[in-house]
Amino acid sequence: MTYRSHADLGGLDVPGAIVQEPEGEIFHAPWEPRVMAMVVAMGPTGMSSIDLNRATRETLPNYRSLSYYEIWLAALEKLAAQKGVLGESPPAPKQVLRAESAMAAIKRGFPASRSAPAPARFLVGDRVRTSAVQPPHHTRLPGYARGKVGVIERVHGAHVFPDSNAQELGEAPQWLYTVAFDAREIWGDSVALQRSIISVDAFEPYLEPA
Amino acid sequence: MSEHEHHDHEEHAQRAPSALELRVRALEALLTEKGYIDPAALDVLIDAYQTKIGPRNGAQVVARAWCDPEFRRWLLKDATSAIASLGFTGRQGEHMVAVENTPEVHNMVVCTLCSCYPWSVLGLPPTWYKSAPYRARAVKDPRGVLKEFGVELAESIQIRIWDSTAEVRYLVLPQRPAGSAHLGERELANLVTRDSMIGTGLPNAVT
Numbered sequence: 001m002t003y004r005s006h007a008d009l010g011g012l013d014v015p016g017a018i019v020q021e022p023e024g025e026i027f028h029a030p031w032e033p034r035v036m037a038m039v040v041a042m043g044p045t046g047m048s049s050i051d052l053n054r055a056t057r058e059t060l061p062n063y064r065s066l067s068y069y070e071i072w073l074a075a076l077e078k079l080a081a082q083k084g085v086l087g088e089s090p091p092a093p094k095q096v097l098r099a100e101s102a103m104a105a106i107k108r109g110f111p112a113s114r115s116a117p118a119p120a121r122f123l124v125g126d127r128v129r130t131s132a133v134q135p136p137h138h139t140r141l142p143g144y145a146r147g148k149v150g151v152i153e154r155v156h157g158a159h160v161f162p163d164s165n166a167q168e169l170g171e172a173p174q175w176l177y178t179v180a181f182d183a184r185e186i187w188g189d190s191v192a193l194q195r196s197i198i199s200v201d202a203f204e205p206y207l208e209p210a
Numbered sequence: 211m212s213e214h215e216h217h218d219h220e221e222h223a224q225r226a227p228s229a230l231e232l233r234v235r236a237l238e239a240l241l242t243e244k245g246y247i248d249p250a251a252l253d254v255l256i257d258a259y260q261t262k263i264g265p266r267n268g269a270q271v272v273a274r275a276w277c278d279p280e281f282r283r284w285l286l287k288d289a290t291s292a293i294a295s296l297g298f299t300g301r302q303g304e305h306m307v308a309v310e311n312t313p314e315v316h317n318m319v320v321c322t323l324c325s326c327y328p329w330s331v332l333g334l335p336p337t338w339y340k341s342a343p344y345r346a347r348a349v350k351d352p353r354g355v356l357k358e359f360g361v362e363l364a365e366s367i368q369i370r371i372w373d374s375t376a377e378v379r380y381l382v383l384p385q386r387p388a389g390s391a392h393l394g395e396r397e398l399a400n401l402v403t404r405d406s407m408i409g410t411g412l413p414n415a416v417t
Binding site: 005007008009010011012013014015016017018019020021023025026028029030031033034035036037038040041042045047050054057058064067068070073076077080085086090092093096097098099102103106107108109110111112113140141142144145154156159160162176178186187195196197198199200201202203 | 228230231233234235237238240241244245246247248250251252253254255256258259260263264265299300301302303304305307320322323324325330333334336337338340341342343344345346347348349350352355358359365366367368369370371372373374375376377378403404405
C-alpha cells in the first residue's frame with residue numbers, strides 16, 4: 001500500500017511570508033477553540049492515539065490547502081467515522097474527560113516514555129547514519145534528514161515508537177536520540193555560510209552506526 | 211476553502227454561522243450524544259488555554275533562570291523537573307529540554323512534520339509556527355527566517371535548529387538583556403516574549 005504524507009515540509013520551496021501574530025491571538029474563528037478542545041478531550045477515550053492522529057492528518061489529500069484547525073477537524077471527522085464512533089453501536093470510550101477532572105488531566109499529561117526493551121545501541125558522541133528509505137507508513141524522520149551522517153547528542157530514554165503505534169501495531173518502545181547534523185551535510189555547501197547545526201529527535205530503528 | 215467561507219469565518223462569523231461552524235457543531239453534538247465528550251469539559255479546556263496556560267508561564271521560567279544560577283543549572287540539566295517546580299506540567303510538556311542562547315549560539319525551534327510545541331510553558335502555538343512557510347524555511351534558511359522576524363545576528367553566531375520530531379519539547383532560554391541587572395524576577399519576565407522562547411525573536415530591551 002502506498003503511503004503519502006503531505007506534512008513533511010522541511011526544506012521545501014514554499015512561497016509566502018511568515019505572518020506574525022501578537023501573543024494573545026491564538027484563535028481566528030469561533031469554531032477553532034471547540035476543535036482544539038474536542039481533539040484534546042478525545043485523547044482519554046482511546047479512540048485514537050497521537051500517532052494515529054498525525055498519520056490521519058498528514059495523509060489528508062488536501063492537507064496543504066487547509067488551515068491547521070481545519071486539518072484537525074477533518075482528521076477527527078475521518079477517525080470518528082472509521083472507528084464507528086458515530087454509528088449505531090459505538091464502542092465504549094475508555095474514559096471520558098469530565099469538566100471537574102479536565103484540568104488535572106492536562107496538568108498530568110500523557111508521557112510517551114516507556115521502559116526500555118533493551119540497552120541503548122548508541123552513546124552520546126557516536127556517529128550515525130540515518131535511514132535512506134522512506135517507509136510505506138507514518139514515520140517521524142523528516143525527508144531532508146534521510147541518509148545523512150550526524151552525531152548522537154542526547155539520549156532521551158525509550159519512547160512509544162510512532163511508526164508502529166500509528167499503524168495500531170502496539171507501542172513497541174524504542175530508544176530516542178537527538179541527532180545533530182552540520183547544515184552542509186543536509187543541504188550541501190551552498191548554505192555553508194549560514195553556519196548552522198540542525199537536529200532531529202530520531203528513534204533507534206532510523207539509525208545505523210557510521 | 212472557498213472565498214465565501216474564508217470571508218465568512220474571518221469577518222462575519224457572529225452574523226451567520228459558516229459552513230465550518232456548522233460542521234463543528236454537528237460533530238460536537240454527535241460526539242456528545244454518543245457519550246465520548248462532555249461539552250462542559252471543552253469549556254474548561256478552552257478557558258485553560260485562553261487564560262491560564264500560555265507564554266507567561268515560560269516567561270516565569272526564563273526570569274527565574276536569569277535570577278537564580280542554581281535553577282538555571284537545573285533547567286539545563288532536567289528541564290521537565292525544574293519547570294514542574296514552578297507548577298507548569300502536563301500535556302505537550304511531558305518531556306522538556308531547555309536550550310540556552312549564548313554569545314556564540316542562537317537556538318531556534320521548529321516542527322517540520324506537524325506542529326509540536328511546548329504547550330505547558332508557551333500555550334497553543336501561533337498560526338505561523340504551524341504554517342508551511344515557517345516549517346519549510348526554518349531548517350534551510352534560518353537567517354532568512356530570523357530577518358523576517360526583524361532579528362539580524364552576526365555571521366559569527368552559530369544557529370542551532372531543533373526540529374521537534376518526537377515527543378520532546380524545546381524551550382529556548384534567551385540571553386538576559388543588557389542593563390537588566392537592577393530588575394527583579396517579575397520585571398524580567400515582562401521582557402520575555404513568546405518568540406524569544408521559540409528562538410524567532412529576542413527579549414525586549416530594557417527601557
